[in-house]
Every structure is written in structure tokens, then in C-alpha cells.
Amino acid sequence: AQSVAQPEDQVNVAEGNPLTVKCTYSVSGNPYLFWYVQYPNRGLQFLLKYITGDNLVKGSYGFEAEFNKSQTSFHLKKPSALVSDSALYFCAVSDTGRRALTFGSGTRLQVQP
Amino acid sequence: NAGVTQTPKFQVLKTGQSMTLQCAQDMNHEYMSWYRQDPGMGLRLIHYSVGAGITDQGEVPNGYNVSRSTTEDFPLRLLSAAPSQTSVYFCASSSEPQWREQYFGPGTRLTVT
Numbered sequence: 001a002q003s004v005a006q007p008e009d010q011v012n013v014a015e016g017n018p019l020t021v022k023c024t025y026s027v028s029g030n031p032y033l034f035w036y037v038q039y040p041n042r043g044l045q046f047l048l049k050y051i052t053g054d055n056l057v058k059g060s061y062g063f064e065a066e067f068n069k070s071q072t073s074f075h076l077k078k079p080s081a082l083v084s085d086s087a088l089y090f091c092a093v094s095d096t097g098r099r100a101l102t103f104g105s106g107t108r109l110q111v112q113p
Numbered sequence: 114n115a116g117v118t119q120t121p122k123f124q125v126l127k128t129g130q131s132m133t134l135q136c137a138q139d140m141n142h143e144y145m146s147w148y149r150q151d152p153g154m155g156l157r158l159i160h161y162s163v164g165a166g167i168t169d170q171g172e173v174p175n176g177y178n179v180s181r182s183t184t185e186d187f188p189l190r191l192l193s194a195a196p197s198q199t200s201v202y203f204c205a206s207s208s209e210p211q212w213r214e215q216y217f218g219p220g221t222r223l224t225v226t
Contacts, residue, residue, distance in 0.1 A: 009153075032212045043117075043203055043217035044156075051212045090155060094212075100146070100171055101215065103155040 002027040004093050006104035013081045014112050021076040021107045023091030031093050033074040034101065035065055038088040047089075050074060061085070081111045114139050119204050119218035126194040126225045134189040134221050136204030144207045145187040146171070146215070147179065149200040156203065162187055194225045 003026045013019045025031055032051055036044040048059025055067045065076045074091060091104040120135045138145065146161035158171030162181040176198060178190040187206075191198060201222050205215040 004155075006155075034214065036217075041220075043219045044205075044215075045217070046214035049212065049214060100158050100161055101156075102172075103148075103157075105153055105155040 002031075002093055002102045004091050004102055004104035006089075006091055006107045008107050009105075010108045010110060012110045012112065015083050016080050019078050019081045019085070019109065019111070021089050021091075021109060023074045023076065023104060024072050025074060025091070025093040026072060027093055031074075033065075033067060034092040035059065035063070035074075035076050036090045036092060036103075038090065038106075040087075044090060047076070081109075083111050083113050085109060086111045116140065117204055117206055117216050117218035119202075119221050121221060122219070123222050124224070126191070126223065128194060128196060128225060130194050132191055132194065134191075134202055134204075134223070136187045136189065136218060137185050138187075138204075138206040138216070139185065140206060140208070140216065141184060142206035142208045142216070143184070144209070144215075145181065146205050147177070147187070147189045148203045148205065149173065149198075150203060150220075151200050159189065159202075191223075194223075196225045199223060199225045 005024045034049045035047040038044045050057045050067045058064045088106050090106050092101045117138045143164050147159040148156040157173050160179040162168045201220050203220050204218040207213045207215040
């Protein structure tokens with residue numbers, strides 16, 4: 001069975017500082033990995049994905065994520081955080097044999113001015 | 114394009130009542146799914162469909178029914194509501210192939226008393 005772990009319920013960072021939101025996964029085949037963001041009272045919005053190729057993936061709003069196969073991780077990063085980045089972030093995985101996404105429990109990012 | 118639409122936005126039911134949550138997409142996507150979001154648990158897949166006439170169970174299907182008679186619509190039926198079904202429900206859709214990102218609706222907040 002596939003699974004996703006987001007070990008931090010909340011990440012606090014000052015505006016202008018770099019941020020990292022952690023994600024580790026477990027799948028039986030090759031993973032497709034995704035990050036989604038949820039703003040209050042809204043549905044989820046796609047940020048970026050890893051399918052194959054370059055381990056560093058760039059996405060929307062200046063976010064990027066690094067795929068590390070040996071550590072089974074897909075951490076979300078941004079060089080300089082904005083207050084408007086404050087939201088709930090979800091990591092998700094599906095493997096090549098399944099159609100369904102498995103989501104992590106989410107990490108709340110709080111960026112302080 | 115309206116994208117993925119869901120109705121109603123809010124609903125309160127009494128235990129034992131039935132209702133249908135509506136979901137529609139205008140992007141001609143083959144794949145549609147229903148998730149529920151509960152605090153600290155991320156999103157969990159209830160049912161999904163890979164095309165008209167084809168549905169399958171997800172992680173938490175008990176107490177819910179789905180059908181897919183058209184490409185556009187994917188309603189979720191609660192047969193006999195229980196307090197444990199109090200949650201926020203999201204519908205999502207995506208196109209093939211499997212690694213395409215999913216588009217989420219705005220959600221339905223359901224309370225069962």
C-alpha cells in the first residue's frame with residue numbers, strides 16, 4: 001500500500017527566509033509525486049509534480065521540490081517566503097500501477113511578517 | 114470554463130437522512146474522484162471513476178454510493194447519514210494520463226447531527 005508522511009503539523013518562518021516543508025513517501029513502484037496548497041475555505045490547488053527526469057522540480061509561485069529516491073523524500077522549498085504563502089500544504093503520491101492519489105495529513109505554513 | 118463545481122456549499126443533515134452531493138466538470142476529464150477532508154487526516158479517497166459507467170471504491174467507501182452516467186457529472190450519495198460523516202467533501206477531476214494534476218472543486222461542508 002502507498003503512504004505519505006508529513007512529519008510537521010506546522011512550520012513557522014519569517015518573511016524573506018527560506019522555507020522547507022517535508023514529505024516522505026512509500027510506494028511499490030515508481031512514484032508520481034505532487035504538492036497541493038489549500039487556502040482557507042478553498043479547494044486544493046496544484047503546485048508542482050515529479051514524474052521522471054530532473055530531481056529538482058519547479059512549480060507555481062516560486063516553489064520548488066527536490067525528489068530524493070534513496071531517502072524516499074519530496075520536500076517542498078522556497079528561497080524567500082512571503083506572508084501570502086501562509087496556507088495548508090499537502091504532499092500526495094500515486095504509483096504507476098494505481099490511479100488514486102494518497103495524501104499526507106498536511107502541514108500548515110505560517111509566515112510571519 | 115467553470116472548472117469543477119460542487120453543490121451545495123453547506124449542508125446540515127439529521128442522522129438517518131439521505132442526500133446527494135453534486136459534482137460537475139466542464140473540462141471533458143475522464144477521471145473524477147471524491148475525497149473527504151478531516152482535521153489531521155489529510156484527504157481520503159471515497160470513490161473514483163475512470164470514465165462514464167466505470168466506478169470503483171477508494172479508501173473509505175462505506176456509507177457512500179456513486180454513479181457516473183455522463184462524463185461531466187459524478188454525484189455522491191449518502192444513503193443514511195451518520196455523525197461520522199461530518200466532514201468537508203471535495204470532488205476532483207483530471208485527464209489522462211495518470212500523472213496529470215487533479216483539479217478540485219470548492220468543497221461541500223457537511224454536518225450530521
